[in-house]
Amino acid sequence: MVKGIILAFLAFAVFAWGDAVVKAIGHDLDPFEVTFFGYLIPLLLSPAFMKPGDRLTDLVRWRSPWLMALRVFFISITTPLSVMAFTSLPFAEAFALLFLMPSLVTVLSIFVLKETVRWRRGLAVCAAFIGVLIIVRPGFREILPGHVIAIAAALCSAGGVIMGRMIGTTEKRYTLIGSVFLGTAVIAGILMIPGFTWPAPPQWGLLLAFAATAFVAQALFVIATTYAPADRLGAAQYSQILWALLIGALFFDEWPDTVALAGIVIVVAAGLFIFAREQTLKKAPEAPSPAASPQERTAVGQNSF
Known part of the structure; x- marks a missing residue:
């Protein structure tokens, strides 16, 4: 268990540094172009995730085609939206808005999965949205397109998680991972054509x-x-906000003010509470729906979520 937790923290640290690279390059290249090249090489290397008996055709041989198509679409759109958010907002602020995803998953689960959300998780969701309002501060400062884009990315990422839960364990690991690399490369490759340099x-x-x-x-x-x-490792992704604060300060000279920092803490704390609460509910006798991998950007996890 300890090895898994350490590796998960290391994985999300690498994700955070990858997003820093995105921020460094995103001002000069089309975000869809950045996404295409960023996922083309992982696609070519994706056979490394194959198990005995897996085939390359498993990338597109889906047992739940409609759910998989929606899942791939949502996650594939999340990455270029995240690229846009990282290049137009302070690093930590963009991350905080993307961490609205767990709260959006909770809201969507009510309508799509017909789950019952009790008052504790409901309060955490409300707190997360209050945290976002504190960060964005509508009426007190200009709402930038990046704010809207980051929230849209969080919503798409949440949609990918919901589709993953509906799929459950019916698809192979290679299919789940490789199909996202493939879908993201194809969608970004098409959309990058008008602005390609x-x-x-x-x-x-x-x-x-x-x-x-x-x-x-x-x-x-x-x-x-x-x-x-995998569902025990999800909390490790919140370490990315610490990396975001450190990277933003050291490399991009971004220092969130006290109000923004308070909003970031609220959003992250709400997400962690929702995660902990879901883990508690899974241990109950009425253990609910199957959970997808917590990192839904490529692992199909945002980040580029």
Whole structure:
């Protein structure tokens, strides 16, 4: 269990540094182009996640085609939206808005999965939205397109989680991981055409670094799940906000003010409470629906969520 937790923290640290690379390059290249090259190499390397008996055709051979299609679509759209958010907002602020995802999953589960959400989780969801209002402060400062985009990314990521829960354990691990790499590369490849520009040599270096972090982080998380259940490792993703604060301050000279920092703490605390509450409910006799992997950006997890 301890090895799994350590590897999960390491995986999400790599994800955070990958997002920092995205922020560094995103101002110069089309976000869809960044996403395409960032996921093309992981797609080519995705056979590393195959188990004995898996085939390359499993990428598109889905046992739940409609649910898988929606899941791939939601997660594939999440990444370019996240790229846009990271390039237009302070690093930690973008992360905090993306961490609205667990609260949105809770809300969607009421309408889509017909789950009963008790008052504790309901209060946590309300707190998360209050935290977002504190961060954005509508009426007190300008609401930027990046704020809307980050929330849209969180909503798409939440949609991917809901689809994952509906799919359950019917799909192979390679199918879940590789299909997201494939779907993201295809969708981003099409959408990048109007704004495509050939990357300069330094940009190629950053694109390769982004692709490397996407693959390495996913691989670390997969290895972590061999030591501990994936749903027990979800809390590790919240360590990304600490990396975001550190990276934003050291490399982008971004220092959130006291009000924004308070909002970030509220959003993260609410997400952690929702995660802990769901773990408690899973241990109850009426243990509910199957859970998808917590990292739904590629692991199909946002981040690029």
